Amino acid sequence: MNPPAPALNLRGAASPIVLAEQDRYLARDIERLSRANLSRCFHCRSCGNGCPFIRGMDYPPNGIIRLVQYGLRRQALESHTIWICVGCHTCSVQCPMGIDIAAIMATLRRLALAEGAMIAETNILDFHREVLQSIKQYGRAHKLGIMLRYKARVRQWFADLDVGLRMLAKRKMDLKASRVKAIGEITRLFIPHWKR
Amino acid sequence: MPGRGLNLTDLSYFPGCSLESSARESNISMMEAAEILGLNLIELEDWNCCGSSSANILDKEIAFSLAVRNLSLAPPDRPLMAMCPRCLYHLREAHQRLKEEPETLRAQERRWGRPISLGLSIIHFLEVLVRLGPARLQQGLVRNLNGLKFVPYYGCTLFRPPSLRQGSYYQGEMGNVLTMLGGVPLDKALTQRCCGSFLSAARADVVTPLVNEILASAVAAGAECLVTSCAMCQLNLEIRCTWEPRLPIFHFSEILALALGAQDYEGWFTRHLVDPRPLLQARELIP
Structure with missing residues (x-):
């Protein structure tokens, strides 16, 4: 008997499909949550061809749709692609079938966080966490604080140091955070309602 | 088109975090251009972050509430103008959801203790310029x-x-x-x-x-x-x-x-x- 053919002919993704692992509800869930119709996709690859970030992705956007269609939940949620996507909507606009692919990516990110999936791009997630932390603290994003805390988190103090210093020299990053006066209104959002 | 025929003299202005800090030069020059063109920009009192990409990725409900707080601060009788495209996007998205979900609107109004206008027009600075028309611009050249x-x-x-x-x-x-x-x-x-x-x-x-x-x-x-x-x-x-x-x-x-x-x-x-x-x-x- 021949060995099983690779599931997808994509970079880093040549693993066989194990039928027993398929999640038959995944496509339905994603369609409902993202309000995008996956079955319209005929894999023309317009999305990936126009995507500015395709270089950093392990699956092209239509590859993610394929994973979802095949019910390969873990592969989709643990992909780099969903975190590299910044939601610029180029794919959503270019798609000849009008599928809001960026919304699918956003939905998968949300599921990955909610389900505690392994996050492929921990640095990106750490950055988002620091932005949200800053918003919780000040009601606004304080760039210097975000970058310092992010650097401490990922322990890469010297990466990008030159850019950081040039930004400081040009006073692009304020030492003091601009803050919301009624900060209680903001911090309350971060407390579960049953604790307020 | 939202806000057609609006009075474009008085505008609420939402600067956003970037224009408040790293891109202050954009904020200052925009205010000056607006003044020369006879626009009266009134900064939204005690505004907060629009929700941002990061908050939207980590917690959509917090991000939504952040955007809505800004909407609750905006006086209903004048358009809310943003300069940052991403802020505009998040504010409009939140506004749209409030229009579609009356129960969410009521919950948010109770949360902030302020009414939120569904008729509020949320526009970009560029839209303001286009509506002012070429004559006003050339006059100021x-x-x-x-x-x-x-x-x-x-x-x-x-x-x-x-x-x-x-x-x-x-x-x-x-x-x-x-x-x-x-x-x-x-x-x-x-x-x-x-x-x-x-x-x-x-x-x-x-x-x-x-x-x-x-x-x-x-x-x-x-x-x-x-x-x-x-x-x-x-x-x-x-x-x-x-x-x-x-x-x-x-x-x-x-x-x-x-x-x-x-x-x-x-x-x-x-x-x-x-x-x-x-x-x-x-x-x-x-x-």
Whole structure:
């Protein structure tokens, strides 16, 4: 008997499909949550061809749709692609079938966080966490604080140091955070309602 | 089109985190241009972050509430104007959801203890300019841009996301406005390609080739500079470009205010990582 053919002919993704692992509800869930119709996709690859970030992705956007269609939940949620996507909507606009692919990516990110999936791009997630932390603290994003805390988190103090210093020299990053006066209104959002 | 026929003299103004800090030069020049054009911008009292990409990724409900708090602070009798495309997007998206979900609207009104106007019109600065019309702009023209060749760089957000498509399509308007003021827009470049957004912080390796590609397209089109409508794009294009020689990247408001005769440009341009003054001097726009 021949060995099983690779599931997808994509970079880093040549693993066989194990039928027993398929999640038959995944496509339905994603369609409902993202309000995008996956079955319209005929894999023309317009999305990936126009995507500015395709270089950093392990699956092209239509590859993610394929994973979802095949019910390969873990592969989709643990992909780099969903975190590299910044939601610029180029794919959503270019798609000849009008599928809001960026919304699918956003939905998968949300599921990955909610389900505690392994996050492929921990640095990106750490950055988002620091932005949200800053918003919780000040009601606004304080760039210097975000970058310092992010650097401490990922322990890469010297990466990008030159850019950081040039930004400081040009006073692009304020030492003091601009803050919301009624900060209680903001911090309350971060407390579960049953604790307020 | 939302807000047609609105009085455009008094406007609530939502600066957003970037314009408040890293892109202060955009904020200051925009305020000056607005003043010259006779607009009365009233900063939204005690505004907060619009929700941002990060909050939207980590917790959509918190991000939504953040945007709604701003809406609850906006007086209903005047339009709410934003300068940052991403802020505009998040504010409009939240507003749209409030229109669709009456129970969410009521819950949010109770949360903030303030009424939220569903009729509020949320617009971009560019829309304000277009509605003011060419006559007002030409009337204010002091420094003709002398054929300054620029690529109008819109970035990805201003007109693209499906939920922003309500209302008019203002693609090309940045070029039109600056053409009226004597500039020469070059459109055959990557004018809407995403700048890399927040990946600039965590994955600069992905962003640098992208930024170089955008700048290479501008150079190939014969541009002397790029003019952006988004503060984040402006920053990414400046800090992530590894090309030499580097093209100056202007905030749209800077070029606008300059043409309208603003005098304190020195303070804006010293904040740029790529000094735009030699180009402007060569064009005899500044001494």
